[in-house]
Amino acid sequence: MILCKYSTRTVLLLALTALPTWLMAEENNVQETSKESNGTSEELVLRSIMRELDENMREVVGAISREGWGQVAEIAPLIADHPEPPFTEKTRILRFLGADSARFVGHDRQVNEVAMEMGEKARQEDGEAVIEAFSRMQKHCLACHQEFKEGFRAHFYAE
Ligand code: HEC
Numbered sequence: 001m002i003l004c005k006y007s008t009r010t011v012l013l014l015a016l017t018a019l020p021t022w023l024m025a026e027e028n029n030v031q032e033t034s035k036e037s038n039g040t041s042e043e044l045v046l047r048s049i050m051r052e053l054d055e056n057m058r059e060v061v062g063a064i065s066r067e068g069w070g071q072v073a074e075i076a077p078l079i080a081d082h083p084e085p086p087f088t089e090k091t092r093i094l095r096f097l098g099a100d101s102a103r104f105v106g107h108d109r110q111v112n113e114v115a116m117e118m119g120e121k122a123r124q125e126d127g128e129a130v131i132e133a134f135s136r137m138q139k140h141c142l143a144c145h146q147e148f149k150e151g152f153r154a155h156f157y158a159e
Contacts, residue, residue, distance in 0.1 A: 044156055045085040046093070053082055053141070060118075060134060069122040072130055076119025079137070080112045096155050100148075107144035111137055 056079050063071035084090065097104050118133035 044093075044152075045089050046152075049083055049085065053079060056082075057138070057141075064127070064131060064134065067127060069125045069127070069130065072122035073119050076115050076122060080115035080119070092156075096152075097148075104144065104148060107140055107147070110140040111144075114140060 056075050060072055060075050060079075063069075063075065085093070093104075094101055114133050114137040118130055118137060121129035121133055
């Protein structure tokens with residue numbers, strides 16, 4: 001079944017090609033994890049990570065309004081290096097995404113990169129560039145949501 005289709009090699013290949021920060025799984029464990037528990041209403045850790053990102057973004061907006069570039073520079077790496085879901089959840093997500101994993105990880109990587117760029121611009125106190133990077137970052141959040149959020153909800157939640 002699904003488990004066999006996305007073999008250890010596929011996972012390793014994805015890890016190598018997409019350099020996914022949060023899918024860098026110990027590939028030899030993938031096949032040991034339990035069956036997909038579909039249709040539960042238990043929330044993904046991913047969701048709480050998303051809420052944290054949301055909060056970080058709000059703080060950045062506040063800091064930009066006050067030209068608090070130091071604060072923007074402090075928050076930027078929290079967005080770029082946001083926590084990862086635990087290994088078993090990453091595995092569930094990877095199985096669900098299958099061939100789309102690389103695209104999913106690509107969106108995440110773009111958010112990370114732009115967040116770092118925003119931090120750099122904040123350190124230079126270049127307000128316009130900070131705002132420009134912020135807006136690009138939001139476009140990457142949106143792009144991933146538009147492509148994947150609905151599918152995640154349908155697959156991982158009973159609601
Ligand atoms: C790689 C894909 C991806 C990227 C990039 C991404 N998200 Fe998400 N986001 C998701 C998915 C998938 C969900 C649905 C998770 C769920 O419902 O468990 C989600 C859900 C959310 C939610 C709703 C949480 C809730 O309470 O239901 C918020 C808010 C959110 N993301 C904020 C952000 C912000 C802000 C960014 C950019 C800084 C971002 N996301 C980037 C994939 C992504």
